[in-house]
Amino acid sequence: MYPIWEGLFVHSAMYVAIIATFHVLASHLTVAGAWFNLYIERRAVRENRPELYEYLKRSALGLMVFSYVFGAMSGVGIWQSTTAANPRGISTLIHNFVFYWGSEWYMFLIDVIGIIAYYYTIGRVSKETHLRLAWILALGGSGTLSLIVGILSFKLTPGAWLENGLSLAGFYNPTFWPQWLMRFAFMFVITGGWSLIIATGIPRGYFEREKIIRYAGGIGLIGLVIGVCLWLFWYEPTLPIHARTVMVSPAVVPLTYPVIITGIVAAALGLGLSLLAPQLQRRWIALILMALIQAAIFGAERVREVIRKPDIISGYMSSNQLLFNDLPARGIASEEANLKRDGMMGNLPFMPSPGRLSTNTKIANPQLEIGRTLVTQQCSACHNVSLQTEIRVVNRRFVLRSLADLLVARQRTTAAEIDVYIKAIQGFPYMHEMVGTDAERAAMAIYLEHFITQTYDNQATTISQR
Amino acid sequence: MEIQDMLKMMRDPLGAPFFPVVFQVLLVVTWVLHIHFVTSAIGSSAYSIFAFLNKEADHLRLGRIAARLTPNMVGLGIVTGIAPLLFVQVIYDPLWYAANTLTGFWSVTFIFVVMGGYSLAYLFYLKGSKDGRLLWSAVLSLCLLCFAGWVMHALHAVSIRPEQWTYWYAPGGVIDTRGVIFHAYDIPRLFFLLPLQAGLGFAITLLFVAWYLRQRADADPVFLEWTANLGCRIGKTVSLLYGVAGLFWASAEGPEFGLTAFIAVLTFGLSVGLYLFFKSVDKQPIQAGAKAIGVWFAALLLVAIAREVIRTISLGRFDYSVANYPYIIDWGSVLMFGVTSIAGVSVVAYLVMVIYQAGLSADGTVSAKTERFGRIATGLLGAWFGFFLLVGLYTALFLQQ
Ligand code: HEM
Numbered sequence: 001m002y003p004i005w006e007g008l009f010v011h012s013a014m015y016v017a018i019i020a021t022f023h024v025l026a027s028h029l030t031v032a033g034a035w036f037n038l039y040i041e042r043r044a045v046r047e048n049r050p051e052l053y054e055y056l057k058r059s060a061l062g063l064m065v066f067s068y069v070f071g072a073m074s075g076v077g078i079w080q081s082t083t084a085a086n087p088r089g090i091s092t093l094i095h096n097f098v099f100y101w102g103s104e105w106y107m108f109l110i111d112v113i114g115i116i117a118y119y120y121t122i123g124r125v126s127k128e129t130h131l132r133l134a135w136i137l138a139l140g141g142s143g144t145l146s147l148i149v150g151i152l153s154f155k156l157t158p159g160a161w162l163e164n165g166l167s168l169a170g171f172y173n174p175t176f177w178p179q180w181l182m183r184f185a186f187m188f189v190i191t192g193g194w195s196l197i198i199a200t201g202i203p204r205g206y207f208e209r210e211k212i213i214r215y216a217g218g219i220g221l222i223g224l225v226i227g228v229c230l231w232l233f234w235y236e237p238t239l240p241i242h243a244r245t246v247m248v249s250p251a252v253v254p255l256t257y258p259v260i261i262t263g264i265v266a267a268a269l270g271l272g273l274s275l276l277a278p279q280l281q282r283r284w285i286a287l288i289l290m291a292l293i294q295a296a297i298f299g300a301e302r303v304r305e306v307i308r309k310p311d312i313i314s315g316y317m318s319s320n321q322l323l324f325n326d327l328p329a330r331g332i333a334s335e336e337a338n339l340k341r342d343g344m345m346g347n348l349p350f351m352p353s354p355g356r357l358s359t360n361t362k363i364a365n366p367q368l369e370i371g372r373t374l375v376t377q378q379c380s381a382c383h384n385v386s387l388q389t390e391i392r393v394v395n396r397r398f399v400l401r402s403l404a405d406l407l408v409a410r411q412r413t414t415a416a417e418i419d420v421y422i423k424a425i426q427g428f429p430y431m432h433e434m435v436g437t438d439a440e441r442a443a444m445a446i447y448l449e450h451f452i453t454q455t456y457d458n459q460a461t462t463i464s465q466r
Numbered sequence: 467m468e469i470q471d472m473l474k475m476m477r478d479p480l481g482a483p484f485f486p487v488v489f490q491v492l493l494v495v496t497w498v499l500h501i502h503f504v505t506s507a508i509g510s511s512a513y514s515i516f517a518f519l520n521k522e523a524d525h526l527r528l529g530r531i532a533a534r535l536t537p538n539m540v541g542l543g544i545v546t547g548i549a550p551l552l553f554v555q556v557i558y559d560p561l562w563y564a565a566n567t568l569t570g571f572w573s574v575t576f577i578f579v580v581m582g583g584y585s586l587a588y589l590f591y592l593k594g595s596k597d598g599r600l601l602w603s604a605v606l607s608l609c610l611l612c613f614a615g616w617v618m619h620a621l622h623a624v625s626i627r628p629e630q631w632t633y634w635y636a637p638g639g640v641i642d643t644r645g646v647i648f649h650a651y652d653i654p655r656l657f658f659l660l661p662l663q664a665g666l667g668f669a670i671t672l673l674f675v676a677w678y679l680r681q682r683a684d685a686d687p688v689f690l691e692w693t694a695n696l697g698c699r700i701g702k703t704v705s706l707l708y709g710v711a712g713l714f715w716a717s718a719e720g721p722e723f724g725l726t727a728f729i730a731v732l733t734f735g736l737s738v739g740l741y742l743f744f745k746s747v748d749k750q751p752i753q754a755g756a757k758a759i760g761v762w763f764a765a766l767l768l769v770a771i772a773r774e775v776i777r778t779i780s781l782g783r784f785d786y787s788v789a790n791y792p793y794i795i796d797w798g799s800v801l802m803f804g805v806t807s808i809a810g811v812s813v814v815a816y817l818v819m820v821i822y823q824a825g826l827s828a829d830g831t832v833s834a835k836t837e838r839f840g841r842i843a844t845g846l847l848g849a850w851f852g853f854f855l856l857v858g859l860y861t862a863l864f865l866q867q
Contacts, residue, residue, distance in 0.1 A: 002476070002563050002564060002567050003564065003567040003570075003635040004641070005566075005567045005570025005571070005643060006643040006644070008645070012574075015574050019577065069544065069584060072541075072544060072548070073577060073584070074577070074581075076547070076548060077578075077581075079551070080573050080574055081574045081577075083562075083567075084645065087563035088563070091555065092478065092480065094478075095478045095480035095556065096480060097799070098482075098483060098489075098552055098553070098555075098799070099484070100803075102549070102552060102803050103802050103807075105548055106806050106807065106814070107810070109545055110810065110813050110814060110847075112541055112545045113542075113814060113817045113818065116538060116821065120824070121820065121824045124829070125831070125832050126831075129820065129832050129837065132841070132844055133817075133820070135844055136813055136817070136843075136844055139844070140813070140847070142851070143847070143850065143851070146854060160865060160867060164865065166796070166865055167483060167799050169861060169865045171802075172857070172861040172862055172865075172866070173866075176858070177858075327479075330481075346467075349467060349472040349475060349476060350632065350635055350641075352632070352636045352639040352641070353639075356638070356639035357638075357640075360639050362638060363640065372641070373641050376643055380643075388644060
């Protein structure tokens, strides 16, 4: 429906992933940091301990520069990159949830103006006023988190929205609740980790140091236990069967699970150490711990995104950005049905008509060009399909699930073999049937044969996926 | 495929969740905030560089204030940019998505550019603005911010020219999926919107800052007087250039859409109006701070409406209009946004009041009335979570079957 942006050197999907990593770090820290600061500030007020404000000021500056604006920025970044990579997916979310996002925007505004107010008024306004600002930041951050969970979880489990088309049903969908609770639980793990980094920086012998570390360990551990239980006993069982199948398929990079488990174990050990032997806690341990937790979160977020494959909006839109089901409640009909019958070329705004290609005298083989257009449109969401999204360093290639590699691995290297093979890709749980006529599939096969030659002609010996 | 069929087909089948014209109004209004903050950021960034090069004492003193304003303005510019970003996608989805995919590489790079500009502005403020070290960071930051503006502008310019999209994407039928080419731009328009509005926005900021700070007990009236005068001088000069750039804009983009006279009259009128405003206050510019903000936002609103008229006329050629964008009334959305607006607006208002009042007095007192309001606003925000859960419960029980 829209032009395809494949990415340049790096595959468009990897741009999204890279920005998302950063966003996850910044945004979770925002919320976690706000709660931790609230806790410290309450103690500062209650026990009349002005020296704690010194810490708050430093932390607020760090949060302001790093978390808040970078959190918001990288949030916009995810948006820009998913828009470029997959506009119609975002479009569905926007047209369903623009007012929910608008609501989240208020929370953003509260966060960003709030942290400016918080930082510049430390020591200037009364303690009660400043404590109120701390509350506002903690609540605002939590509000942001709450609102985004509904939109994110919708993509995997739209729930009754598929029948009644109501935004509320899509927002408070079946995986909303467990994911919402889980995120808050894990947020306390990050709060714990963050507080450890801060508290281990307090000079030794300072009488509260050990106590804060112990608290941080305790809070984090409780969050961890609750979070893992929610995952095992509520979130995972709520997932559609299809998602659980994809979860253990090659669609998820194998390294992901060890990373997640390492993160959980490391968190348990690191936080446990703080709880039991706070005097042994060190800053470098805290930093490593935080890095491992972040890696695990990133892994988990990737899994959450991948198990939706081959859909963008489960049961509604496929990753070729076309609707493959009706939505009677909103008077919407499947788009794929007609395209399967009439073909893709010339029947969508940005699929040039074959006529335009055959009259272009600069093109030697119009079939090849048709094939390239179709493969780009249908397969590039998940695969590297051209040299444009490949990075080659000496003889190593960095590519995302290259179709050339996959086909060579299956020894399907001629157009005829490829044609037969891709006719049946819907047999894999993470792919849909290709859309188009038999002639169009034949053209795709011609292009893929050519792509294999292109890829291997360049004599790369070592293959490295992803 | 005819352009009008293409545009209809590209519209999201879900339609808008509320009256489309409401999104159009929100788009225009929130964009005014956005452009105010980003251009003032660019203005104050440019000025702080000038001040540190010039090294004269008053300039240096004001330059430090400007260096501190810059990153905060950028931050607010980003946050206020998100709102129009939301609304533009609802009613102009074909345009926004086509522009962002056709220019995909820059659309994604944009965010790194803004982050870079923002971080460097912070670096300069925190580490450099005391003694003028690290001036390169301020210069680089300014360049990146301007480049971000260029990307925004190119996206917009592509988006209002649907008749060219398929050609840009697939010249001769061969698709280009790199998204590296800036297919359309209009330099006079950008010159009008960015550097000149940066000058004006900064001039207004100076009037406002002087007006605001003069109320403090420890104010330095001489310096503030000087600041306001400087703002007035910048304002008078730039507002004239503004009109000239407006005429260029009219002659560049006007003929394409049959809007030459409209753009020319409007921008020139704005230029004259702003000049007269600055002229009328130049006896006692320090008194004009609050009024200046009002005048400036009115001017920006007119600019925003002009942009919207151009877009509307351009799309009208292909029978695309916000007025006939399909929609439903989705009550869940309305409820969520309505209730969140109450809590959100209250809390934001409270925060702004705290910043404003705390900055005014030397010891940072916030009035008792504001405090009472703050208690209520914070309570509303807390109560919002109750609302959020109750609606969820209702949905789970009654709408999820
Ligand atoms: C700090 C760097 C930025 C600068 C200098 C900047 C500048 C501009 C300019 C000059 C325009 C008008 C373009 C035209 O009419 O030709 C514009 C529009 C816009 N900007 Fe920004 N901007 C910046 C950052 C952002 C960010 C971070 C966002 C998103 C969160 C954003 C969202 C928008 C939107 C949605 C529009 C309106 C587009 C339309 O009406 O089609 N901007 N910006």
